[in-house]
Amino acid sequence: MTVSWQLMLFSVTLWRGHETNCGGALGGNVMQSEFDFVIVGGGSAGAALAARLSEDPNISVALVEAGDRPPEREQMPVACASLQLDPETDWMFTGDPGKGGLGFKDQRMPVPRGKMLGGSSGINYMVFVRGHPGDFDNWARLGADGWSYDEVLPCFKRMEEVSETNEAVISREERGNAGPVGVGIRSPVIPASRDFVKAAGAVGIPEGDYNGAGRHNHGGVASLVQTNTRRGKRSSTFHAYLEEKAELRPNLTIITQAQVQRLILEGEGDSLTASGVEYRENSGAIQSIRANREVILSAGAVGSPHILLLSGIGPRRELEAAGIKCHLDLPDVGKHLKDHLLAPMHFPASGIALTGMEVGMSMGPDALRAPAGPLPADPADDVHLTGELAELKVEAERRLAEWHETGSSLVASSLYDGVCFFSTGLGDDFTHDAQIGFIPHAFNEDVIGTRININLDMLMADASKTLAPDSEHVILLASNCVPHSEGELVITSADPAVPPAINFNYLSDPYDLKVIVAIMRRALEIAAAWPGEKKLGNWLVPPMLAEIHGYVEGEEPSDALLENFALHFAQTIYHLSCTCRIGSVVDPKLRVFGVKNLRVADASIMPEIPSGNTNAPSIMIGERAADLIAADQNVRMVC
Known part of the structure; x- marks a missing residue:
C-alpha cells in the first residue's frame, strides 16, 4: 500500500501488528444469543466498561461494535488526520454550525466519530x-x-x-x-x-x-x-483494555461490523424493559441478542441518543414525524448538545x-512518494534514485525504524x-x-x-x-x-443508516x-x-x-x-457531549428514565461539558459505570 504524505498517512510495510478480523465474534468465542450484559459501542467508555465487567468470570458480556479492529496506521499518532473521512474508521457525520462556520465549505462542519474498537479514542488527537x-x-x-x-x-x-x-x-x-x-x-x-x-x-x-x-x-x-x-x-481504549487482554477472555464476546438498529423492548408503560438489541451485519443480515441483566449504550454522544430515538424513546413529536412509534416520550433525548x-x-x-517535510520524513519513505512527495510513486523505481534522494530514503527508513523500536520520533504525537x-x-x-x-x-x-x-x-x-x-x-x-450555547440532534428518518441531523447552534448565546x-x-x-x-x-x-x-x-x-x-x-474540537445528560435522560446511576434494564455510559451523560478535551472523562465514565453496575448487579471486578 503506497500512500501520500499529503494525506498524512504512512507505510504499513514495516508494521508489526495483528491481522484484522473481518467481522463476527473476536477472541475465539463461540457466538451465543444470550448474555448477562450487552454493551453497544466499543469506544472510549464501552471498551473500558466491557473489560471491567468481564473481569468477573461468572458473568457473560457481549460488546457490539459497528466498526472493526483499528487499522495499523491508527497507532502512529501523527497519522490521526488520515483516519478522518475513511468510512472504515469514521462515521463521517457533518453538522450545521448555526451562526458560525461562515468560512466553511457549504457552511458544514465535519463531525469525525470513531467507527472501530477504541472508538474516538482511536481517531482523536490524543490530548489527555x-x-x-x-x-x-x-x-x-x-x-x-x-x-x-x-x-x-x-x-x-x-x-x-x-x-x-x-x-x-x-x-x-x-x-x-x-x-x-x-x-x-x-x-x-x-x-x-x-x-x-x-x-x-x-x-x-x-x-x-x-x-x-x-x-x-x-x-x-x-x-x-x-x-x-x-x-x-x-493508547486507545482498544489497545489499553481489549487487545490481547480482555478480548481473550471466554466470557467476553466482541461482535464487530455490527451496527445496532434498535433496542428490543418488552412491555409498555411502567413495565417497559430493554431485553436486547437488534443489529445489522455488513452482509445485510439482521441478528439479535438478548441481555439477561442489562443493555448499556456506549455509542457516543451521537450514537446513543440515535439508538434511543430509533427505538421509540425520545420526543414524541419528532419520533412520529420520522415515522417511528413512540414507546416512551422522553423529550430531552438528543437535546442540550454541547461542544467546544x-x-x-x-x-x-x-x-x-x-x-x-521534516514530519513526512519521520513517517517513512512511502509517506514521501509522488504525487505529493519527492520519491517515485512506484517503489520499484527507487533503483534510479539520485544520490540525494537515496540518502533521503535511507534517513526516512531510519526514522521510521527508530519510532518502531523506541517510540521516539516526530510522529509520536498529533x-x-x-x-x-x-x-x-x-x-x-x-x-x-x-x-x-x-x-x-x-x-x-x-x-x-x-x-x-x-x-x-x-x-x-x-x-x-x-x-x-x-x-x-x-x-x-x-x-x-x-x-x-446548546445544540441538538434531531432524528429525520426511521432508517438506521440515515444519521440524525446535528445542529450545533454555535455562538447562539x-x-x-x-x-x-x-x-x-x-x-x-x-x-x-x-x-x-x-x-x-x-x-x-x-x-x-x-x-x-x-x-x-x-x-x-x-x-x-x-x-x-x-x-x-x-x-x-470534536467534543460532543450532554445529549443524554444525567438528570434529563438518565439518573446518576446512568439508568434511563422509564425503561428497566437500560443504561447509557459515554460522553452523552455529562450534565455539563468539562473544561478541556473530553476523551479522558469519557474513559472515566466507562470506569465509573462499571463501579455502579457492579454494585447493583453483584459483579466482582478485580480493580
Missing part, C-alpha cells in the same frame, strides 16, 4: 485532559450524585499509567501509575513547544500539571501536552516551526504539543473557562481544506505557499471551555463570542511574549476580514474583527 476539579463538583451540584471530583478521582487514577518525565511537572499524588491507559509526554520534545510554555508563563500562566495540582490554580496552568500514548504509540469551539490563529515562525488553561474573569469561576493549544506546524492543505473543510481561499492569501511542505508556521488554538474574543487576545499576548532571539511573526489575518475591518498588519485587531474571525473559522 481530565478536566478541572470544579467541573465535576459542578456536576454534583447539578444533581449528579456520586460524580463529584473526589468521587471520580479514583477512576481517573486507576485508568492511567503516567510515564516518568523530566520535561513537565507531574503531581504524582493525584496521578495513576499502573492503569491500562498510557499517558506521556512526547519524545523528543519539540523546542517550540517548550517556548510556548515559557511564553504562557511570561503572561501570567504558570507551568504545572493540568491533570493535577495545576488546575487548582485560578490563574491557570501551562504545560507540554500529556497524550494517551505509550512508547510513542496511541477553537479559533485557529496562524503565525509565521521562521526557524521555530516544524516543516511538513503535534498538538502545548496547552494552557486559565480563567478569563468573565464568569463561570468554578472552573477554567479558557484553553489555548499550540501546534508547532501548520498542517497542510488537505488537512485544513478537506478534513476540517475550511475554505482556504477565505482563510489565507496563498494557502499553497503558507501550507507548503517547506513552510514554517505555528498555530495557536483559542478555545472556549464552558460554552453556554452572545456570551460565548465575548469569551472566545478574550481568549484570542490572550493568544496574541502569548505570541508577542515569545522567548529567545527568534520571534513569531504577526498573526495572519484573513485578507477578506482585514479589508472589511480596515485592519493594518501589526496593529491590534478590533473586537469586531476577532468576533468575525470566530464566526467564520472557529471549528469543532
